[in-house]
Amino acid sequence: MKNWHSFKLFDKYFxxxxxxxxxxxxxxxxxxxxxxxxxxxxxxxxxEADLSELKALGYLLEAPELEPELKLDSIFKxxxxxxxxxxxxxxxxxFADTGPFGGDREQMSYEVxxxxxxxxxxxxxxxxxxxxxxxxxxxxxNLEVVKQLxxxxxxxxxxxxxxxxFTLTTNGIELDQAAQAFLNExxxxxxxxxxxxxxxxDRLRGANCYQRIVPRFQELVAGRNQQxxxxxxxxxxxxxxxxxxxxHLYELGFREISLEPVVTTAGDYQLKMEHLPLIEQEYEKLAxxxxxRKLAGDPFTFFHFEVSxxxxxxxxxxxxxxxxxxNYFAVTPQGDLxxxxxxxGRTGYKMGNVREGITQKELRQEFGSTTLYQxxxxxxxxxRFYCSGGCHANAELFNQSIYHPDxxxxxxxxxxxxxxxxxxxxxxxxxx
Amino acid sequence: MKLVxxxxxGKLAATVKTGGCGECKNSCQxxxxxxxxxxxxxxQK
Numbered sequence: 001m002k003n004w005h006s007f008k009l010f011d012k013y014f015x016x017x018x019x020x021x022x023x024x025x026x027x028x029x030x031x032x033x034x035x036x037x038x039x040x041x042x043x044x045x046x047x048e049a050d051l052s053e054l055k056a057l058g059y060l061l062e063a064p065e066l067e068p069e070l071k072l073d074s075i076f077k078x079x080x081x082x083x084x085x086x087x088x089x090x091x092x093x094x095f096a097d098t099g100p101f102g103g104d105r106e107q108m109s110y111e112v113x114x115x116x117x118x119x120x121x122x123x124x125x126x127x128x129x130x131x132x133x134x135x136x137x138x139x140x141x142n143l144e145v146v147k148q149l150x151x152x153x154x155x156x157x158x159x160x161x162x163x164x165x166f167t168l169t170t171n172g173i174e175l176d177q178a179a180q181a182f183l184n185e186x187x188x189x190x191x192x193x194x195x196x197x198x199x200x201x202d203r204l205r206g207a208n209c210y211q212r213i214v215p216r217f218q219e220l221v222a223g224r225n226q227q228x229x230x231x232x233x234x235x236x237x238x239x240x241x242x243x244x245x246x247x248h249l250y251e252l253g254f255r256e257i258s259l260e261p262v263v264t265t266a267g268d269y270q271l272k273m274e275h276l277p278l279i280e281q282e283y284e285k286l287a288x289x290x291x292x293r294k295l296a297g298d299p300f301t302f303f304h305f306e307v308s309x310x311x312x313x314x315x316x317x318x319x320x321x322x323x324x325x326x327n328y329f330a331v332t333p334q335g336d337l338x339x340x341x342x343x344x345g346r347t348g349y350k351m352g353n354v355r356e357g358i359t360q361k362e363l364r365q366e367f368g369s370t371t372l373y374q375x376x377x378x379x380x381x382x383x384r385f386y387c388s389g390g391c392h393a394n395a396e397l398f399n400q401s402i403y404h405p406d407x408x409x410x411x412x413x414x415x416x417x418x419x420x421x422x423x424x425x426x427x428x429x430x431x432x
Numbered sequence: 433m434k435l436v437x438x439x440x441x442g443k444l445a446a447t448v449k450t451g452g453c454g455e456c457k458n459s460c461q462x463x464x465x466x467x468x469x470x471x472x473x474x475x476q477k
Binding site for chain 1: 433434435436437438439440441442443444445447448449450451452453454455456457458459460461470471473474475
């Protein structure tokens with residue numbers, strides 16, 4: 001089992017100890033030695049002395065797998081309400097088939113949403129904090145039902161001593177001032193979809209949509225004092241220079257940014273293994289820009305560079321991943337339950353409905369008890385405790401099995417983690 | 433140690449025994465959601 005990883009970011013070398021989650025700054029010679037490269041005998045003596053000392057302190061060990069006993073508490077923690085299976089954009093890369101997920105273009109009724117919230121509250125055990133995402137399609141096409149469900153959910157949760165935290169993902173087309181006022185006053189966390197530069201955004205999302213979206217996102221974010229949102233974009237094979245898109249989003253005034261690789265198995269814009277060297281270089285460019293802004297005193301957050309070594313989740317959480325299909329479910333406009341938003345419409349993954357609850361109990365148990373050690377290649381991977389075996393839905397999409405992760409996704413995960421750890425190391429050395 | 437310097441001392445292995453309370457939010461490894469991913473979650477304990 002690979003229990004350590006040494007790597008270079010810019011002109012610095014780092015060593016990451018996997019089981020302890022510890023990070024070291026190392027000299028180049030140590031990195032070369034650990035990579036099996038030839039070093040001089042004089043260097044080798046000091047390197048081996050230092051590594052022996054590390055091992056004596058409990059690092060770099062060939063330890064057995066860390067496998068705690070899992071406590072499978074079958075409660076609901078979160079729901080993704082597909083409040084609208086229709087959309088007012090036709091983004092070519094949309095995993096939801098531009099809204100309907102392979103089904104009909106329809107809206108969720110208040111009654112279905114209410115039944116979903118009742119199920120969440122009823123099945124949440126002693127848990128007090130619950131999460132509900134309004135998702136689509138485009139949720140603002142069904143804003144009146146969103147408003148009713150927020151009001152109902154808050155009242156019903158309070159009545160049983162719980163709290164529901166709401167999130168809404170939007171493309172911004174319908175985000176007029178009335179919608180902004182509601183979303184800001186209701187304290188709803190926002191995920192705002194925008195891909196970056198105008199030509200990049202509009203190429204796959206539709207002509208002139210950038211100019212319709214951007215002013216509305218800027219108003220919304222200003223109206224909530226830059227809090228409680230994420231600007232979330234997608235990059236594809238068409239913009240492998242995506243640092244320029246992050247820079248553009250920053251220059252538009254956004255400070256909470258996430259840019260994700262497109263997930264698709266077709267299209268000229270599909271990311272392929274042949275793109276990996278360029279993407280890896282690009283993440284380093286992005287890391288440099290991130291550091292530049294941080295050191296200049298006007299930082300932004302980039303989702304994948306924000307890792308906590310000291311206060312992150314425990315090992316049981318890291319082994320079992322996202323909770324999809326176990327205590328997180330997506331609800332379709334008809335009230336059907338799926339493991340998550342990405343599984344909606346996929347054959348064999350309908351798990352029940354909001355009135356009967358989970359009917360595929362064995363499948364739920366399988367999702368809940370699946371750990372990264374059951375997934376192909378994960379036990380040997382140094383970044384395993386930072387992706388938890390990756391996304392079940394992506395694995396199923398690319399390899400027809402939740403136990404066979406997407407290799408390109410894994411490679412990108414490792415590169416992003418190297419950048420995140422390196423950034424952390426560089427900032428610590430500079431006491432930032 | 434002359435060639436190696438500790439920057440961050442993690443304590444992940446210890447959570448084999450202390451973790452698993454289940455109070456954390458769901459995460460999303462495909463990063464569709466702001467509640468994601470496991471790597472940037474913070475323990476709720």
